[in-house]
Amino acid sequence: MGGIESGCGGLRLRGFRFLGVVAALYLALALYDPHRCMAALRIAGETLATILPILAVVIVISAAIFWRFDPREFAKRMERHGAKKRRLFALVAGVLSHGPMYAWYPLIGDLRRHGVGDGEIATFFFARAVKVPIFPLMVHYFGWPFSVFLTLYILVGAWIQGILVDRIERGIR
Amino acid sequence: MNAFLAQLRRSARQMLALSPMILGVIALVGIVRVLLTPAAIGRLFDGNWLHDTLVGTLAGMVAVGQAIVSYLLGGELLDAGVSLYAVSAFVLAWVSLGVVQLPLEVEVLGGRFTLLRNALAFVFTILIAVATVWSVRWVG
Numbered sequence: 363m364g365g366i367e368s369g370c371g372g373l374r375l376r377g378f379r380f381l382g383v384v385a386a387l388y389l390a391l392a393l394y395d396p397h398r399c400m401a402a403l404r405i406a407g408e409t410l411a412t413i414l415p416i417l418a419v420v421i422v423i424s425a426a427i428f429w430r431f432d433p434r435e436f437a438k439r440m441e442r443h444g445a446k447k448r449r450l451f452a453l454v455a456g457v458l459s460h461g462p463m464y465a466w467y468p469l470i471g472d473l474r475r476h477g478v479g480d481g482e483i484a485t486f487f488f489a490r491a492v493k494v495p496i497f498p499l500m501v502h503y504f505g506w507p508f509s510v511f512l513t514l515y516i517l518v519g520a521w522i523q524g525i526l527v528d529r530i531e532r533g534i535r
Numbered sequence: 536m537n538a539f540l541a542q543l544r545r546s547a548r549q550m551l552a553l554s555p556m557i558l559g560v561i562a563l564v565g566i567v568r569v570l571l572t573p574a575a576i577g578r579l580f581d582g583n584w585l586h587d588t589l590v591g592t593l594a595g596m597v598a599v600g601q602a603i604v605s606y607l608l609g610g611e612l613l614d615a616g617v618s619l620y621a622v623s624a625f626v627l628a629w630v631s632l633g634v635v636q637l638p639l640e641v642e643v644l645g646g647r648f649t650l651l652r653n654a655l656a657f658v659f660t661i662l663i664a665v666a667t668v669w670s671v672r673w674v675g
Contacts, residue, residue: 373548377556380638384559387566398569406565412601413561421550425542464560464636468549471643483644484652488659491631493602503610504622511670512623512663516631519659526655527648534647 416461424469445481449524452482453517456489463490480531485524491516556639563635564599571598573608576625580617584665587621592660595628597635605629619671624664631656 392399443451459466470483492513493500500509550557576594580587595605609622632653640649 374552375555376552376642377559381555381559384562402565402569405568406562409561409564417550421546424546429539429542464639467639467643468553480648488631488656491627496603499606503606507671507674512667515663515666519663523655523659527651
């Protein structure tokens with residue numbers, strides 16, 4: 363998707379075409395409604411400021427994982443644990459992970475290239491819907507029964523999705 | 536320690552490689568949040584549980600921001616008389632689905648996996664929203 367080789371050590375920057383499409387949307391918005399365009403830019407700037415520390419944390423976590431474990435060895439070790447333990451690990455990791463989903467794509471993509479299964483990745487992503495730090499706020503707005511049932515069903519749903527992704531992919535192969 | 540620094544450099548380079556895509560997603564967040572206001576979202580619902588659940592899921596997919604915002608917005612929608620089906624689906628879709636980040640997900644994880652994962656997440660969001668409301672009513 364619009365990859366460009368940069369000058370620094372052959373680093374291939376990806377996504378320029380997508381960035382270009384978004385820039386064109388801003389241009390259209392600027393012509394149609396300049397005030398909203400400025401507001402959108404301000405929100406994007408604030409979002410970037412919020413995301414940068416999270417991206418830094420993801421880089422450090424990613425480096426720590428690959429420093430302590432050889433990725434192939436890590437994937438093999440996960441394989442030895444059996445499907446249920448792997449899925450449980452993905453579930454807990456998803457619940458504990460922080461920040462927007464897209465901040466985790468590089469790390470997840472790397473783990474996947476080294477053998478972590480698609481089922482575990484699907485479980486990880488859906489389990490991220492459980493937000494432990496703001497659980498009290500959910501209780502405040504929607505009450506205990508709603509918050510407990512929703513959380514429980516998200517965990518069950520994440521588990522089942524992992525199983526389904528594995529089965530569907532096995533069926534496709 | 537040198538090995539860790541080498542890994543840190545490698546991880547930073549991988550993130551940097553995706554930076555145009557990440558910047559594009561963040562920029563798109565700004566546009567969506569400006570165009571999709573709480574008032575605009577509230578007008579989408581009509582009280583029919585199936586319609587509201589579906590529309591809540593679709594609105595949550597398109598909306599972007601911190602999860603905490605979806606709770607605040609969900610609370611406002613409930614106060615405005617929007618059904619719990621709609622709010623459950625909206626809050627869950629907000630954190631589990633995301634149209635804005637789809638291009639990045641396709642780029643990193645591939646089109647087939649992205650389609651499969653998001654299709655399943657979409658179906659489960661609807662099922663979980665309905666099951667949550669039924670369970671809440673069941674316990675009274």
